[in-house]
Amino acid sequence: MLQNVLNDIQLYRRFIAIQIRAQAQYKVNLTIDIGTYLAVTSLEFTALFIYFGSFHSLLGWQIGEVALLYALTGICFGLAEMVGAGIDEFSETIRRGEFDRVLLRPVGVFTQVIGSNFRLRRLGRITQGCLGIVVALHYLPGLHWSAVKVAVLLLGLFSGATIFVAIMLLGATLCFWTIETTELINILTYGAREFLGYPITIYHQVFQSFFLFVVPLAFGTYLPTCFLLDRAFPFGLPQTLVFAAPVMALAFSLVAANLWRVGVRRYQSTGS
Numbered sequence: 001m002l003q004n005v006l007n008d009i010q011l012y013r014r015f016i017a018i019q020i021r022a023q024a025q026y027k028v029n030l031t032i033d034i035g036t037y038l039a040v041t042s043l044e045f046t047a048l049f050i051y052f053g054s055f056h057s058l059l060g061w062q063i064g065e066v067a068l069l070y071a072l073t074g075i076c077f078g079l080a081e082m083v084g085a086g087i088d089e090f091s092e093t094i095r096r097g098e099f100d101r102v103l104l105r106p107v108g109v110f111t112q113v114i115g116s117n118f119r120l121r122r123l124g125r126i127t128q129g130c131l132g133i134v135v136a137l138h139y140l141p142g143l144h145w146s147a148v149k150v151a152v153l154l155l156g157l158f159s160g161a162t163i164f165v166a167i168m169l170l171g172a173t174l175c176f177w178t179i180e181t182t183e184l185i186n187i188l189t190y191g192a193r194e195f196l197g198y199p200i201t202i203y204h205q206v207f208q209s210f211f212l213f214v215v216p217l218a219f220g221t222y223l224p225t226c227f228l229l230d231r232a233f234p235f236g237l238p239q240t241l242v243f244a245a246p247v248m249a250l251a252f253s254l255v256a257a258n259l260w261r262v263g264v265r266r267y268q269s270t271g272s
Contacts, residue, residue, distance in 0.1 A: 008111040016114030023120045030120060035191040045070060045132050050167065055219025059202050064139025069225040070197040071132030072153075076124030076160030076220055078194045084165040085118035090172035099267065109264055110257075113172070143228065152224050152242055159245035160220020164189060166249070166256040173256070176263035189217060196221045201234055209236050 023030055047068060052063040063068075082090070092111060094098050102112050137143065171185030190209070200208045200222050211218040212234070219242075226233055227242045 003140050008108045011072070011107060012111050012115045013112075016118050019115075019118035020120060023118075025169055033121035034124040039069065039119050039124075041074065041128040042123045042131075043076070045128060045135075056119065059199060061199050062139065065225070065231075066137050066198060067132055067139065067227055068136035068228070069199065071129045071249070072156065072162070072225055073124075073129075073193060073197045073221045074132060075126055075129035075157055076161055077159035077164055078122050078129060078155070078191075080164030080168065080189075082119050082122035084114065084168045085122075085174045086114045087168040089117060091175045103264075103267075109261065114207065124208045139230075147169040149228050152227050155243070155245050156220050156224030158220075159249035160217060162249040163215070163217050163220055164192075165194075166253040169256040169260055173260045173263040176267050201267055205235075212237075216252055219245040219248045243252070 045067075048063065048067055049057075052066075056062075058066055093102070093113070093116070102109055105112065151241070166184065166186065166187045174185065192215070195203070195207075196217055200211060200218055208218075211222075223233060223237075223242045226244065227229075227239060233239060233241065
């Protein structure tokens with residue numbers, strides 16, 4: 001079992017290396033793609049400052065604090081978009097009948113799917129998120145860093161990206177029955193990215209609970225941000241809960257992985 005996992009990881013690394021080399025062959029095109037994506041996402045980030053041009057705070061959150069949250073959410077989503085591109089485009093694989101060939105190969109199905117695409121152009125969103133953090137820190141001169149806060153930041157980014165990929169996997173799983181990815185999954189990916197770019201306390205408690213305990217994206221974005229800013233957690237949750245982010249990401253990913261296996265077993269060819 002362990003050997004199979006190690007083999008899949010090694011194969012995945014080879015898949016990604018091939019993808020990177022292939023995309024790097026067209027340096028000008030890749031640079032334009034990354035730059036365009038950076039410009040578009042920067043415009044989205046600028047919208048924050050338009051809002052705070054008229055209002056001084058958002059339910060007690062200042063511009064620097066919201067900018068930090070928005071930037072961290074953007075990085076998480078950018079990492080997920082880059083790594084999970086093959087999963088995100090799985091509906092096309094099903095529609096074209098290519099999944100039949102995937103099943104015939106003596107290699108892990110999931111490894112083939114997730115390794116089938118790697119979007120380097122999503123570095124534009126990740127870069128924008130990193131620049132957003134720099135801008136946010138400019139507005140947060142009183143923010144004190146420590147080794148623990150750096151660890152929480154890194155764990156949050158990893159956990160948030162993992163949960164976003166798991167949501168994409170749920171969408172891919174639905175394709176076994178619907179062929180197309182449903183709008184519900186888009187709500188949980190693109191919608192959640194926008195939703196969680198702002199403090200979840202501005203929303204109804206039902207939505208807060210949903211993104212904390214059902215689809216725990218807040219563990220990768222909102223809670224780490226609150227910890228960095230020394231802000232109270234929603235529902236009076238203890239600050240130590242922020243360290244449970246990887247556990248929540250793993251638990252949600254296991255649910256998505258098990259549903260994926262069910263979908264693979266029940267798959268019937270589209271006949272393409």
